[in-house]
Amino acid sequence: MSLAAAQHGFLSPTGVEIAFLLVGLVTLGAALVTVTTRQLVHAALWLVVALGGLAVEYLLLTAEFIAWVQVLIYVGSVVVLLLFGLMLTRAPIGRSPDADSGNRWAALTVAVAAAAALVWVVVDAFRSTWIDLDGPAAGTTRVTGQSLFQNWVLPFEALSVLLLAALVGAIVLSRKAAAADPPPGAAPAAGTPGEKEGAR
Amino acid sequence: MTTTTLAVLVPLLPFLGAAAGLLLGRTAPGLVRPLAVLPTLAALVAAALVAVRQGGGQAIEAHTELTPTGSVPIDLALDIDGFAALVAVLVAFVATCVQIYSTGYLRDDPRYPSYAALVSLFTSAMLLVVYSGDLIVLLVGWEVMGICSYFLVGHYWETPEARAASLKAFVVTKLGDVPFLIGLFALGTDAGSFSIPRVLDAVANGGIDHPTVIALLLLAGVAGKSAQFPLHTWLPDAMAGPTPVSALIHAATMVAAGVYFVARLLPLFEASRAAMVVLAVMAAVTMTGSGLAALAQDDIKRVLAYSTIGQLGYMTGALAVGDRGAAVFHLLSHGAFKALLFLAAGVIIHAAGTNSLAAMSRMGHLRERVPDAYWTMTVALLALAAIPPFSGFFSKESVLGAAEHVATGHTAQAPGAAGWLVLVAGLVTALLTAAYATRLWLLAFRGRGAEAPDHGRQPLTMTVVLWVLAVPSLAFGGLTYRSLPGWLDGRDLTPTLFTSILGTGLAVVGGLLTYGAWQRTTALAARVPLGAVAAHPEGDAGLVEAEAIASHKPAYGDIAQAPDPADPGRLLLGPLHRHAATGFHLDAVYSALFVRPVQAGASLVRFLDREVVDTYVRGAAALPRLLGAAVRRAQTGNVQTYVSALLAGTVVLAVAVLLVATGA
Amino acid sequence: MHLAYPAVLSALLFCTGLYGVLARRNAILVLMSVELMLNAVNLNLVAFDVWLSRAAQETLHSGQALTLFTIAIAAAEIGIGLAIVLAVYRNRGTSDIDRLRDTAEGHGDDTDPGTDTPAAEKAEATA
Numbered sequence: 001m002s003l004a005a006a007q008h009g010f011l012s013p014t015g016v017e018i019a020f021l022l023v024g025l026v027t028l029g030a031a032l033v034t035v036t037t038r039q040l041v042h043a044a045l046w047l048v049v050a051l052g053g054l055a056v057e058y059l060l061l062t063a064e065f066i067a068w069v070q071v072l073i074y075v076g077s078v079v080v081l082l083l084f085g086l087m088l089t090r091a092p093i094g095r096s097p098d099a100d101s102g103n104r105w106a107a108l109t110v111a112v113a114a115a116a117a118l119v120w121v122v123v124d125a126f127r128s129t130w131i132d133l134d135g136p137a138a139g140t141t142r143v144t145g146q147s148l149f150q151n152w153v154l155p156f157e158a159l160s161v162l163l164l165a166a167l168v169g170a171i172v173l174s175r176k177a178a179a180a181d182p183p184p185g186a187a188p189a190a191g192t193p194g195e196k197e198g199a200r
Numbered sequence: 201m202t203t204t205t206l207a208v209l210v211p212l213l214p215f216l217g218a219a220a221g222l223l224l225g226r227t228a229p230g231l232v233r234p235l236a237v238l239p240t241l242a243a244l245v246a247a248a249l250v251a252v253r254q255g256g257g258q259a260i261e262a263h264t265e266l267t268p269t270g271s272v273p274i275d276l277a278l279d280i281d282g283f284a285a286l287v288a289v290l291v292a293f294v295a296t297c298v299q300i301y302s303t304g305y306l307r308d309d310p311r312y313p314s315y316a317a318l319v320s321l322f323t324s325a326m327l328l329v330v331y332s333g334d335l336i337v338l339l340v341g342w343e344v345m346g347i348c349s350y351f352l353v354g355h356y357w358e359t360p361e362a363r364a365a366s367l368k369a370f371v372v373t374k375l376g377d378v379p380f381l382i383g384l385f386a387l388g389t390d391a392g393s394f395s396i397p398r399v400l401d402a403v404a405n406g407g408i409d410h411p412t413v414i415a416l417l418l419l420a421g422v423a424g425k426s427a428q429f430p431l432h433t434w435l436p437d438a439m440a441g442p443t444p445v446s447a448l449i450h451a452a453t454m455v456a457a458g459v460y461f462v463a464r465l466l467p468l469f470e471a472s473r474a475a476m477v478v479l480a481v482m483a484a485v486t487m488t489g490s491g492l493a494a495l496a497q498d499d500i501k502r503v504l505a506y507s508t509i510g511q512l513g514y515m516t517g518a519l520a521v522g523d524r525g526a527a528v529f530h531l532l533s534h535g536a537f538k539a540l541l542f543l544a545a546g547v548i549i550h551a552a553g554t555n556s557l558a559a560m561s562r563m564g565h566l567r568e569r570v571p572d573a574y575w576t577m578t579v580a581l582l583a584l585a586a587i588p589p590f591s592g593f594f595s596k597e598s599v600l601g602a603a604e605h606v607a608t609g610h611t612a613q614a615p616g617a618a619g620w621l622v623l624v625a626g627l628v629t630a631l632l633t634a635a636y637a638t639r640l641w642l643l644a645f646r647g648r649g650a651e652a653p654d655h656g657r658q659p660l661t662m663t664v665v666l667w668v669l670a671v672p673s674l675a676f677g678g679l680t681y682r683s684l685p686g687w688l689d690g691r692d693l694t695p696t697l698f699t700s701i702l703g704t705g706l707a708v709v710g711g712l713l714t715y716g717a718w719q720r721t722t723a724l725a726a727r728v729p730l731g732a733v734a735a736h737p738e739g740d741a742g743l744v745e746a747e748a749i750a751s752h753k754p755a756y757g758d759i760a761q762a763p764d765p766a767d768p769g770r771l772l773l774g775p776l777h778r779h780a781a782t783g784f785h786l787d788a789v790y791s792a793l794f795v796r797p798v799q800a801g802a803s804l805v806r807f808l809d810r811e812v813v814d815t816y817v818r819g820a821a822a823l824p825r826l827l828g829a830a831v832r833r834a835q836t837g838n839v840q841t842y843v844s845a846l847l848a849g850t851v852v853l854a855v856a857v858l859l860v861a862t863g864a
Numbered sequence: 865m866h867l868a869y870p871a872v873l874s875a876l877l878f879c880t881g882l883y884g885v886l887a888r889r890n891a892i893l894v895l896m897s898v899e900l901m902l903n904a905v906n907l908n909l910v911a912f913d914v915w916l917s918r919a920a921q922e923t924l925h926s927g928q929a930l931t932l933f934t935i936a937i938a939a940a941e942i943g944i945g946l947a948i949v950l951a952v953y954r955n956r957g958t959s960d961i962d963r964l965r966d967t968a969e970g971h972g973d974d975t976d977p978g979t980d981t982p983a984a985e986k987a988e989a990t991a
Contacts, residue, residue, distance in 0.1 A: 014865065017865050017866065020865060020869050020870070021869065024869065024873040027873070028873065028876055028877065028880070031877055031880045031881070031900050034884065034900065035881070035884030035897055035900070040890060040893065043893055047896050047899065047900070050877075050900065050903075051899075051903065054903055054906075054907060057870070057873070057907060058907075058910055061865075061870065061910055061914050063910045063914060063928060063931075066910055066928055066931055066932065069935055070906075070935065073935050073939050074899070074903070074938075074939075081942055081943065082892060082899075082942070082946070084946070085892045085895075086892055088950055088953070089890075089891075089950065089953045089959045091892065098889055098960075099889055099890065099893065100887050100888060100889060101838075101887060101888065102962075103838065103841055103887055104886075106841070106848070106886070107840070107844055107882075107883050107886030108883060108887070109848070110844050110847050110848045110882070111879045111880070111886070112879070113848070113855075114847065114851045114878075114882060115875060115876060115879035117851055117855050117858070118875035118878070119876065121858060122871040122872060122875055123868055123871075123872065126867045126868055129867040129868075129915065130865065130867060131865045131866075131870075131911065131914055131915040131918070132918040132919070133865055133914070138913070138914045138918070138928075139913075139914065139928055143925065144929075147924060147925035147929060148925075148929055148932070151924045151925075151929070152924070152929045155933060159936050159937070162936075162940060163936065163940050165940075166940035166941075166944050169944055169947070170944055173947035173948060173950075173951055174947055174950070174951075832969045833969075835967065835968055835969040836965065836969075837965025837967045838961070838962060838965060838968075839961060840886050840887070840961060843886060847882065
């Protein structure tokens with residue numbers, strides 16, 4: 001440990017750090033494009049790049065299980081959902097001139113200020129902290145599974161209940177929307193209980 | 201029952217009647233008429249008993265301390281000498297007649313209970329003034345009379361004339377009452393007491409330091425109350441009230457209060473020669489001016505109102521020459537025949553359906569409809585014109601005799617100039633009085649033309665009272681001129697030969713002149729139709745009168761006169777007629793001098809309040825409104841804006857905390 | 865590896881997502897930006913967990929466990945969020961955040977085009 005520590009220096013980054021830096025740049029670039037591009041579908045696709053980049057970062061940090069879960073869930077289902085959402089809300093294909101609201105300058109200011117503050121604080125706080133990546137991976141499936149099902153069972157179960165609730169809620173919301181076309185006389189009766197649940 | 205108790209009952213009984221009437225008027229309507237008549241009748245009996253017991257001898261005095269004042273004491277005091285006793289009998293007598301008359305006159309009036317209670321209250325106040333031995337208690341009665349007059353003149357408050365007249369009466373009399381109050385306080389301070397006997401003692405001992413100032417201040421109040429020039433303008437307009445009110449308040453009692461007051465305190469006025477001269481001038485101007493004005497009036501009650509002003513001028517003239525016995529003698533007899541004149545006028549208005557003499561002169565057979573009013577009014581008019589042997593002759597002659605006495609220098613009480621003024625004015629007025637009395641009689645009773653509308657038989661209560669009042673109008677003067685001096689000052693009241701012949705002669709001349717003028721003009725009446733008549737066969741007299749008052753101005757264009765070429769007054773007055781009809785434009789002068797500046801001031805104040813003060817108020821509201829509008833613009837409804845603001849604040853806070861934590 | 869790398873990257877990603885949330889007009893783009901923010905948080909958690917699992921005695925691997933939970937919750941959230949956006953789109957005909965101004969001052973005078981259905985009026989009344 002002390003030998004590894006002796007090798008650390010700011011001006012001699014290891015290979016992992018370089019790789020991390022490069023992938024980080026890609027990720028950050030993709031994220032920037034996501035939030036600035038005028039083409040909505042492209043934004044979703046660039047989001048895929050960003051999420052994929054993050055998965056690589058996780059691998060570099062030896063958190064394998066999380067990397068695969070990231071790809072599976074985020075890239076696999078979340079982005080697909082987003083694309084479906086874009087399709088169902090008839091998002092314009094191609095450039096849409098009003099993708100950014102009038103709030104963007106205030107948003108830019110806030111974001112830049114927040115970034116400056118956070119980066120400065122973080123750098124100042126962890127100036128001389130190194131992650132030790134030698135040795136067994138910290139995030140193998142075995143390790144993660146053991147930890148999860150020994151120490152985190154209860155939150156795990158709660159999470160599954162949460163997912164169930166989300167599932168039911170999404171179905172109810174969608175079903176109410178599908179039943180919105182019947183005659184106006186029946187709409188208030190069906191609408192009132194549905195709206196109450198939708199507002200939850 | 202002791203005399204003092206009786207004396208206390210005299211003002212007390214009508215007051216209790218008034219209170220009971222006001223309280224029970226709605227709940228027990230059957231009690232209202234007895235409550236109106238019986239207490240006043242009882243007060244009359246009590247006053248008569250007191251007068252008999254007093255008999256013109258020692259004054260009945262009684263007093264209790266009302267409240268310790270710390271300086272000049274105010275007592276509840278009675279001081280009844282001969283003057284007070286007799287005047288109280290007159291007041292109670294006329295009040296009883298008026299209450300009985302009113303039960304018929306206002307038979308169907310829904311406000312009769314409050315009216316009767318106010319008349320009782322008024323009677324009680326006047327009796328308090330008469331019997332009071334303390335000046336402040338007298339003032340209380342004086343002011344209560346003022347407010348009752350306001351309410352009663354405004355009885356027909358649906359008509360704008362009544363509303364305006366009641367306010368005018370109140371304000372003009374109050375204008376006189378303020379100097380009156382100051383004068384009373386000055387008198388009390390100088391004499392060290394408000395008690396009348398003590399004040400008179402102080403005057404006799406020369407203890408009053410400023411008699412002229414005090415006398416002039418008091419005269420202002422007397423002028424207001426007794427309708428003397430220049431505060432007489434309210435009385436003709438006050439004829440917009442019911443006729444019984446005019447009979448009681450504006451003929452026999454309230455207006456007599458001023459004269460009575462001066463008569464009680466005459467030694468004080470005599471102490472200041474300037475005041476006596478002022479009084480004489482006031483009396484002379486009033487007498488002649490009102491006589492001329494009465495010749496030009498079309499409304500029968502306005503003629504009588506100006507006549508009252510003139511006759512009061514006689515009384516103040518008598519006071520100006522220092523003879524209060526004559527003044528009170530005339531007050532007593534005038535009270536009787538003037539009340540009779542007004543009450544009879546009320547009957548005539550009811551029968552004719554109008555108060556306009558022009559309309560009445562175009563009506564036939566009016567006197568056959570109201571024979572009681574015809575005969576009693578004739579008696580009263582003869583008394584007014586001072587034709588012997590009616591009572592007015594004796595009382596007026598006593599005044600003229602006193603004036604002649606002073607004018608020829610036989611007395612040291614008053615300056616000779618005052619005597620000449622009063623004598624000459626009195627003689628001229630005698631002529632004028634006879635003239636307008638004849639005019640009234642001719643126009644009312646010798647009209648020719650269509651029949652008057654039938655308003656049914658006059659109620660018995662009204663006609664009986666007329667006859668009751670006719671007795672003193674006929675006989676009072678002749679029967680009492682020998683015995684009255686014993687009650688009053690002791691000076692002889694017999695008519696002197698010179699003034700009698702002169703006065704009566706002038707009266708006859710005035711009557712003949714009018715008759716001649718009437719002969720010339722009466723033919724025109726048939727050619728020029730004129731007039732508006734109210735016809736309510738089922739209505740009571742009050743209803744007919746209210747409508748007659750309200751229709752005078754729309755029918756003739758003016759409340760006072762009518763454009764009637766058949767009016768002998770026009771012929772007699774010539775070019776003066778136009779001015780006399782408006783009371784010599786005194787109302788217009790007052791309006792220009794006082795009313796318009798005050799109204800201008802009021803509108804200036806209103807302008808300042810609205811434009812200046814309110815601007816500040818509105819300005820104070822404008823700033824918060826602007827601020828609120830500015831703040832509201834932050835409510836855009838856009839969630840992103842809200843979150844941006846939130847996060848910006850958070851970043852700032854975080855940086856600040858960091859800076860503080862790191863000690864920067 | 866120096867801990868600053870993942871920490872700084874995480875901070876920058878977070879602020880990028882923040883910009884997107886505040887600046888984008890379409891509701892779905894806003895949801896995308898929220899995903900970015902969550903991912904930044906996840907990166908932070910993982911980095912610190914890896915550091916602490918070596919540097920400290922512990923551990924419950926709480927960082928990675930929480931990362932898993934965050935991923936799952938993010939998935940649930942995106943599901944519900946999209947359902948809501950679709951419902952809004954169906955009722956208002958638009959998914960523009962700028963158009964959703966029910967809490968604005970004087971909103972009662974606003975009339976959105978294309979919202980004449982009784983369901984839309986009902987939605988406006990309950991909003």
